[in-house]
Amino acid sequence: MLTKIKCPKCNTEGTFSISDPVYDGPYRCWKCRELLKIRMEHGSLISVQQMDPQEMAKREEIRAMKEKFHH
Numbered sequence: 001m002l003t004k005i006k007c008p009k010c011n012t013e014g015t016f017s018i019s020d021p022v023y024d025g026p027y028r029c030w031k032c033r034e035l036l037k038i039r040m041e042h043g044s045l046i047s048v049q050q051m052d053p054q055e056m057a058k059r060e061e062i063r064a065m066k067e068k069f070h071h
């Protein structure tokens, strides 16, 4: 499913593809590289927020940890 997301910083529209009906996670603007936190439900964009870099680092840490356990 392709959804359009407009970056609140530079107003550039990008497309984002998800396979899950509900997505809550990061999205990076292809133009200004701003990191956003988006929430989508059934193809509709519920919220777009600028992501806190600290929260992002935490997520990356958790993701790296999960990967370690899965391999």
Ligand SMILES: [Zn+2]
Pocket: 007, 008, 009, 010, 011, 012, 029, 030, 031, 032, 033, 034
């Ligand atoms: Zn942008």
